[in-house]
Amino acid sequence: MAEDLRDKLGAQHLPLRDQVLAALRTAIIDGDYLPGERLTEDRLAEDFGVSRNPVREALRVAEAEGFVVILPRRGAVVASPSSGTIADMFAVRERLETLAARLAAERANPTDVAALRALLEQGREATQRQDLARVAELNSMLHLRILQISGNPWLSSIAKSLYLHVQWVFRLGAAERAPHSWVEHIQLVDAIESGDGDRAERAALDHLDAASAAAHENAEGGYRAR
Amino acid sequence: MAEDLRDKLGAQHLPLRDQVLAALRTAIIDGDYLPGERLTEDRLAEDFGVSRNPVREALRVAEAEGFVVILPRRGAVVASPSSGTIADMFAVRERLETLAARLAAERANPTDVAALRALLEQGREATQRQDLARVAELNSMLHLRILQISGNPWLSSIAKSLYLHVQWVFRLGAAERAPHSWVEHIQLVDAIESGDGDRAERAALDHLDAASAAAHENAEGGYRAR
């Protein structure tokens, strides 16, 4: 209440370090900074137009999130998401996102379902327009929304971070597959609306299996080195 | 090997920020800094005998790990692990550590099993000596070892962080329960040695259910302030 208000007012201010972190993540996921690329503090500070301090703080968090690797006294390089860990990521996602689907089914209220349906509808339109970038974006929003509905903050934050990495590895492949996976999304949302946890978990599992299979096909290509 | 040596020498250097982070984590888990307590940068800098910069960088990571909450322009406070999230943590642990047990069963080699058995033996001795602190420590080592054996780096790092939080919330209760849970550990290791993934997953599930039940009993007490 009063606390919430103050929190919101205070939180309105986005520290530079957070903006830098967001920009850095985006740049890495989008491939502007390629795996193995050296990221000196000065260079980043110049790229983002800030001083070194915010950059350093953002780098530490990016390291904790696994986007960069920091070698003591040698600096930061963009992490290399080896295709060997793709299977590992999907194994963990399978455990977490099925739980998220189950919890979401058990806890979703009509407003939540309506929000999911709205995303589905936008996704359908974007697919029709062949707007792949938008489809991929909506795809992410749908998954993150389900995580949020699950109401488990740990699950939400962990899976969110994992999801970002998945997007990083397959930022192109995922966009190409997205239209195809939209049918699975509809089934997932249907299951969540039904309130049947088992069914939602199964739907999530099917979706992840399909995504995993598609991922492995694309895995051969991997990152085309600079 | 000259190369290896130099690498090791380079990596040997522990930046102050990492030392500060480790000390901060420990202080929070041990209850030296209590939930809700204000952590001003100057105060931490003085406590650890360093300047503000390393402290700030450590704080950002601690925030990402969920140990502190940072309010823009108002500073950091120790996070409050509300008992409401205890159930959430166990829900996620259940998904992740059962997977870890299954993978460990499928991938463990004799050396791994021997290491686990050695930990069990040390645990038995410590239990006999009534050395609860040591039992709790061995308990952690066993679980972390299983995570490591699973060979899934994502699983390992995520579950490890979760595990730290569990220890934080129940640093006393867990120590009291540890002797009782040792039987479950033996069954878990037996299952891993057998190479039977299903059996290992079941054993891990049983263990977590028992731990969760014990946790909820203790939950009422919450943090006893010092």
Add this chain to the structure above:
DNA sequence: TAATTGTTCTTCGTATACACTTCGTCCCGA
């Protein structure tokens, strides 16, 4: 050619400065 030296780049930690918020306190006026 191989080892050594020297130079340069970069990180790491410290220190300092200053704008801006937030918070608490105090004082004033109703």
Add this chain to the structure above:
DNA sequence: TCGGGACGAAGTGTATACGAAGAACAATTA
């Protein structure tokens, strides 16, 4: 007496500078 605003202290956010130490790489020497 009580409410409200002025004021100052405390603390964060950001920038900047500097020295120390390590790492990388080129140049030099045996």
